[in-house]
Amino acid sequence: MLPYGRQTIEDDDVAAVSAAMRAELLTTGPEIDAFEAELATASGARHAIVVSSGTAALHCAYAAAGLGPGDELVTTPLTFSATANMALALGASVRFADIDDGDLCLDPARVSAGAKTKVIAPVDYAGQPAKIDAFMRIGPCVVEDASHSIGARLSGKPVGSLAHLTTFSFHPVKTITTGEGGAVLTNDATLAQRARDFRNHGLVRDPARLPAGSPKHAYEIQSLGFNYRLTALQCALGRCQLKKLPRFVARRAQIVARYRAALDGVVRMQTVREGVDPAWHLFVVRVRDRDRLFAALAGEEIFAQVHYPPVNAMPLYRAHDPRQTPIATRAASELLSLPLFPSLTDADVDRVIAAVKKHAA
Numbered sequence: 001m002l003p004y005g006r007q008t009i010e011d012d013d014v015a016a017v018s019a020a021m022r023a024e025l026l027t028t029g030p031e032i033d034a035f036e037a038e039l040a041t042a043s044g045a046r047h048a049i050v051v052s053s054g055t056a057a058l059h060c061a062y063a064a065a066g067l068g069p070g071d072e073l074v075t076t077p078l079t080f081s082a083t084a085n086m087a088l089a090l091g092a093s094v095r096f097a098d099i100d101d102g103d104l105c106l107d108p109a110r111v112s113a114g115a116k117t118k119v120i121a122p123v124d125y126a127g128q129p130a131k132i133d134a135f136m137r138i139g140p141c142v143v144e145d146a147s148h149s150i151g152a153r154l155s156g157k158p159v160g161s162l163a164h165l166t167t168f169s170f171h172p173v174k175t176i177t178t179g180e181g182g183a184v185l186t187n188d189a190t191l192a193q194r195a196r197d198f199r200n201h202g203l204v205r206d207p208a209r210l211p212a213g214s215p216k217h218a219y220e221i222q223s224l225g226f227n228y229r230l231t232a233l234q235c236a237l238g239r240c241q242l243k244k245l246p247r248f249v250a251r252r253a254q255i256v257a258r259y260r261a262a263l264d265g266v267v268r269m270q271t272v273r274e275g276v277d278p279a280w281h282l283f284v285v286r287v288r289d290r291d292r293l294f295a296a297l298a299g300e301e302i303f304a305q306v307h308y309p310p311v312n313a314m315p316l317y318r319a320h321d322p323r324q325t326p327i328a329t330r331a332a333s334e335l336l337s338l339p340l341f342p343s344l345t346d347a348d349v350d351r352v353i354a355a356v357k358k359h360a361a
């Protein structure tokens, strides 16, 4: 059985988590600080805030951007619903704009900012960074949902250093994992502080931020927040996985190159833009009868996946009309994600290619 995604856990990952279990602090403390410092270095950002999921990262990033009631967030329908849902969680509204038919990312030419638009949230679909430079020129705060694209670069600059705020997910199918987990990256100290506060109940202990003369034990809840902390055990795993990021990205790239060469002319594939070094989380193909191909592959023990049913067609978003984003709606009906993970062998890839060639016609 071949799933579409799977974590890569090796002996050193297990040893790192075991060692962390015997440390004094199982949450908060040096393991978290070290993971944040290493993540910031790897992604070219001044600040990294690790949190308990990619969803929590979006919630923290949007809160840091000041998104709230009366504000609007603009995003793509071709994403996991959390990208939009976390705006609703803050009392804001969501507007969906259409994607580019080639790279399948939110198209900056179709995004306009009105008086209410507080955040634009492009998604690095499948691991290719969206056109972040163009979004940054529009005006509102840009939160790049980089759940798919840790390790990717745009014009030579790492994802994490491009937008006002960037979010990662460390779910097991992603390029590196902490079981569940995520992170917020930013170069802005004020945004970083707000995200940190939101991660931890809005709780402030720093004497410099408390009334003068506060006793040593004092703390204040200064803003609304949650418990979105990542444990030391997860950070130990994350640190070990982060060291392997270049190897994982490289193996994923090899697999994608093999798929692309063999499936050229057989199925439609995502365009890769000039100046982009993707870090592939997904390998997606486009076929007219996607559901038939999905079923045929399942019959051969190959479990492909659909990324994504459009968010604006979900019952939660019933006030929205997916016909207003026709490119995304069409793409979403044709896309299928084939198996892609580092431990996939060339023989596995060739088996998938043969099955696609047999059934895609």
Ligand SMILES: Cc1ncc(COP(=O)(O)O)c(C=O)c1O
Pocket: 053, 054, 055, 056, 079, 080, 082, 083, 123, 145, 147, 148, 169, 170, 171, 180, 181, 182
């Ligand atoms: C584009 C995108 N955004 C957000 C998320 C949410 O991440 P998590 O599952 O870590 O909460 C995911 C993960 O599925 C995702 O793919």
